[in-house]
Amino acid sequence: MKIKIRKNFLTISIFSFLIICILLLKFPLSEKLNENESNEKIAPRIIEASTETLEEKLLKSLYKFSYNQFIDFENFNNRKGSRKFIIPNVVHLLYLNTNEIKFYQAINIYSIFLNQNPDFILIHCNDCKFSGHYWEQINSIKELKDKIILNKIKFHETIFGQEYGWIEHASDTWRLMILMNYGGIYLDNDVFVINSLNKYRKYELSVGWESYKEVLGTQVLIAHRNARLLRAHFDAYRTAYNSSEWYYNAGIVPTNIVLNHSYMAHTVRRKFGVGIHTDELYKQNWSSWKRLDTIHLLINHRSYLDEESPIKDFDEENILSYPYTYGEMCRLIMSKISKLYNIDFKRKSIRK
Ligand SMILES: *[C@@H]1O[C@H](CO)[C@@H](O)[C@H](O)[C@H]1NC(C)=O
């Protein structure tokens, strides 16, 4: 009796297996859905790794850390942080009203690529028709190109119905919106990455704190999309936006929130380099730069902070003999990129 059942079972199994095989031959799993065809009889399409679009891969990367879990930060300890990563390894850059990548910005992108190695670099831009030598150079490195996603955003002229006083104010609110949407690592275009930022991916929100001025610097902002400070800061624009004050809403407002609610943020002293380091960068050989994790170059402020320098704009030629810290920083990145990816920084035009 037992044996009979077993035999029957075996026959049924073999039979079912054959039917499945025949069905699979008839309706292969990977077959593309025909638009006119009813989907009912076809099994769900399996997306092979190689056919995944960049956006699908990005979503996966975001899901892994922040989209798959709702974190209630009510009792979160921003001193200790979480044991696991809670922030996706995605870097966000913002290019508003420009389609040009300058030399120093390319170097910064290489520094992100080499020293942070994010899953993705999202460039949020309102035009996104990038061109020029450094853009071509960046795209000639396949490993880097495969990580870059251009995300076209609509430039908004107002915030909660109030007109922006400066374009930089739009960038102040965009970084909050971007992080509230995706979470990740936001960096200003003039931020150079020195060491891995992974240790900060375990906090609700990390932000630089300049103790001598008692003010936050949001040039580097690493946050979970549910971070409370993002919302509190953004909300303050509703009632307290002052378009004639340069740093009020971007700096003073979040500083005041953090002064009263220190549990909301992991404040980083010195390591984000968001203070004023123009003397160390452009007038000295400063060996301690390697101890920071990032540094804000303040490069667009050199015209008055470093007015005696004969170099107005850095490029791959004048940087070779530039005798101060910033020269060493750039040359280190250039030599790594040249060696690893065979990039010739001397050649202005890149063969297609
Ligand atoms: C905005 O800032 C300016 C300049 O400091 C000041 O005169 C003005 O009163 C402020 N406006 C509001 C609504 O607080």
Ligand SMILES: *[C@@H]1O[C@H](CO)[C@@H](O)[C@H](O)[C@H]1NC(C)=O
């Ligand atoms: C902290 O909150 C109190 C009470 O709301 C307020 O009076 C004070 O100005 C706040 N401090 C800062 C630095 O914003």
Ligand SMILES: *[C@@H]1O[C@H](CO)[C@@H](O)[C@H](O)[C@H]1NC(C)=O
């Ligand atoms: C900084 O160091 C480099 C390399 O050691 C040297 O060539 C340069 O002259 C130094 N610059 C200054 C300002 O001392």
